[in-house]
Amino acid sequence: MFSTTGSYSVVARSxxxxxxxxxxxxxxxxxxLRLEPVVVNPGGDxxxxxxxxxxxxxxxxxxxxxxYTSSSxxxxxxxxxxxxxxxxxxxxxxxxxxxNNVIYTGASPNQHxxxxxxxxLANFGSNAFCVGSNYIWAWENNRIFREAMTAQGGRVLAExxxxxGDTEFGQVVDAILSARPDFVxxxxxxxxxxxxxxxxxxxxxERGIDQAAQIPIASxxxxxxxxxEIGHEMVDGHLSSSVYFSSLKTPANKxxxxxxxxxxxxxPAASADAEASYIAVQLLARALSAAGTDxxxxxKNAVARQRLSAPQxxxxxxPQTFHAWLTPRIGRSNQKARFDVIVEEAGPIQPDPYLxxxxxxxxxxxxxxxxxxxx
Numbered sequence: 001m002f003s004t005t006g007s008y009s010v011v012a013r014s015x016x017x018x019x020x021x022x023x024x025x026x027x028x029x030x031x032x033l034r035l036e037p038v039v040v041n042p043g044g045d046x047x048x049x050x051x052x053x054x055x056x057x058x059x060x061x062x063x064x065x066x067x068y069t070s071s072s073x074x075x076x077x078x079x080x081x082x083x084x085x086x087x088x089x090x091x092x093x094x095x096x097x098x099x100n101n102v103i104y105t106g107a108s109p110n111q112h113x114x115x116x117x118x119x120x121l122a123n124f125g126s127n128a129f130c131v132g133s134n135y136i137w138a139w140e141n142n143r144i145f146r147e148a149m150t151a152q153g154g155r156v157l158a159e160x161x162x163x164x165g166d167t168e169f170g171q172v173v174d175a176i177l178s179a180r181p182d183f184v185x186x187x188x189x190x191x192x193x194x195x196x197x198x199x200x201x202x203x204x205x206e207r208g209i210d211q212a213a214q215i216p217i218a219s220x221x222x223x224x225x226x227x228x229e230i231g232h233e234m235v236d237g238h239l240s241s242s243v244y245f246s247s248l249k250t251p252a253n254k255x256x257x258x259x260x261x262x263x264x265x266x267x268p269a270a271s272a273d274a275e276a277s278y279i280a281v282q283l284l285a286r287a288l289s290a291a292g293t294d295x296x297x298x299x300k301n302a303v304a305r306q307r308l309s310a311p312q313x314x315x316x317x318x319p320q321t322f323h324a325w326l327t328p329r330i331g332r333s334n335q336k337a338r339f340d341v342i343v344e345e346a347g348p349i350q351p352d353p354y355l356x357x358x359x360x361x362x363x364x365x366x367x368x369x370x371x372x373x374x375x
Contacts, residue, residue, distance in 0.1 A: 001052055001066030001076075006044020007165040008190030010225045010268050012068050015090060017264045018274030019065050021256075022281035024263065033289050035281075046075050053079040062086060062294050065280045068273065069189065070094060070137040077102060086296045088284060090276035092220060092242070094140035095353040101296070103303060104323040105280040105315075106273065107243045109144050110352040112220040115328045116185075116241035117148040119343060120218055125182025126154040131172060131196065132187030134161040141187050141220065144355070157181050162188065167195035173203045176215070186219040193221070194229045201234040212237025225268035227337035238333040243326040244272040244312040245339040256311035269337075279310050279324070283317065314348060323351030 002012040002019075016039065023037050038061060042048035049067065053076040056064060064080075065088040067073040073089055080087045080101040087099075092107040120128070128149060132138025138161060146156045157179045160172045173196075176184060188196050197217065204211035211217075222240040246257055246269060256278070260270045287303035288294060304319035313327045325348035331339030352358045 001040050001042065001049070001056070001064055002068065003044040003072075004041045006042075006190075007192070008044060008068060010190070010229055011223060011271060011273055014223070014225045014268040014271045014274040015068060015277040017260065017268070018270070018277035019090075019281050021260055021263055022278045022285070025259075026281065026285040030285055030289055033285060035285060035288075042072070046071060049075045050079055053085075057083045057085045062296060063088065063284055063288075063299070065090060065277060065284070067091065069135065070140075071135045073102075074136065084296055086299065088280040090280045091273050092276075094137055094144065095355065096140065097353065098321065100300075102322065103280070103283070103300070103317060104321075104351070104353070105283065105317075106276040106324070107220075107326055107328070108323050108351040108353045109141070110355060110358040111243060111326050111328050111349060112241045113141060113144050114148055114358060115330065115345075116218055116220060116239075117145060117152065117154075119241070119330050120183055120185075120239075121149070121152055121154050124216060127157055127179075127181045128154065128183055128185050129157050129176050129179055129181040130159040130185045130187070131176075132159070132161055133164045133189045133192055135164060137189070138187035142185070145185055156185075162192055162196075164189065164192060166192055169196050169199040172196070173199050176200070177203060177207065177209075181215065183215060184217045186217050187221065189221055193219075193226060194231075197230045197238065198234050222333070223271035223273065224338060225271050227333050227339075228267070228269060230337075232335070232337075235337050236333055236335050240331050240333070240339060241328065242272045242331065243328055244275040245329060245331045245341055246270045247331070247338050247341060248312065250311070250313065252309050252313075253311040275311050279308060279315055282308055282310070283315075316348075318351050321351055321353055323353050325350055 002016045004013045040052040049072045062085045068091050087102045090105045095109040130142045201211050218239040220241050224246050227235050286306045287299045290302040291298040303317050307316045316325050327345050327348050329344040331341050
């Protein structure tokens with residue numbers, strides 16, 4: 001269930017591609033298991049997510065891989081809880097949620113926001129300006145970011161929110177340049193994000209500012225398909241905190257990107273959300289095979305025992321939170337619309353969706369980062 005049309009369709013199409021690639025591989029790897037994908041497109045319309053969910057579940061489907069935005073996920077969870085189906089949610093998100101009917105294969109806030117705060121404070125300065133799309137992802141992510149910054153001696157100078165799909169950024173850009181922060185924290189999505197990157201780079205050039213060096217934009221959402229949308233002259237020097245980049249030089253990722261490009265030569269490019277969708281389907285297949293049934297409680301019990309050699313590295317589901325252990329990384333975009341990985345954790349870290357173990361409210365956190373410079 002991905003919105004392959006609408007304002008954030010580029011990322012959603014890469015997510016669908018990642019899921020479908022996993023279905024192709026499962027048909028070869030699990031000959032005794034028959035999985036048949038049913039694909040629906042809500043078109044970015046929030047009401048249609050709930051409608052599609054009810055229709056799929058009423059047709060006997062118990063497992064749905066889907067949703068990109070947090071608003072769409074929250075829209076469908078009541079339906080999955082009411083009818084006891086399982087949503088496999090394959091996107092980074094803001095945390096502070098749990099449901100007996102959701103498996104989260106994307107990054108939690110301690111796996112993307114907190115590593116980014118540490119990196120930006122250490123390398124660029126203590127003053128940030130936040131921009132975001134006007135919905136729960138940006139509101140909550142900026143809250144976590146603000147608390148983490150404040151706890152470690154930084155400041156958020158201002159926050160600005162834009163309607164999803166809005167592409168007019170003149171006033172926002174002027175406000176940023178007047179405040180002159182050390183960096184911008186971006187939580188815009190879809191077409192709004194692409195327009196902002198172009199507008200901000202252009203405005204900086206007109207003023208003789210080297211935007212990437214002097215006021216870099218840091219994100220937890222920016223991925224390879226979106227770099228391709230920004231445009232050649234605007235694409236380099238942007239920072240992204242993620243658990244996956246298509247440039248990772250692991251055997252598993254080389255095999256994944258080769259298969260992805262062969263199956264989907266017209267794109268969009270592989271991304272963290274595409275990999276999270278791929279992981280969701282792969283774990284679902286393994287759990288179904290181990291459980292011998294599609295019954296939700298049995299599948300949940302089985303998935304907590306699975307380990308997957310994913311493109312990003314080893315991944316498994318935490319049995320307490322049903323969020324994934326993942327490996328945080330930070331990348332810098334280049335002229336080829338890809339990311340150079342500049343730092344990464346040595347291995348997967350435990351998800352902490354409620355930031356109980358790694359609260360940004362305190363300067364000393366229980367998780368000591370083990371980031372190393374990527375070679």
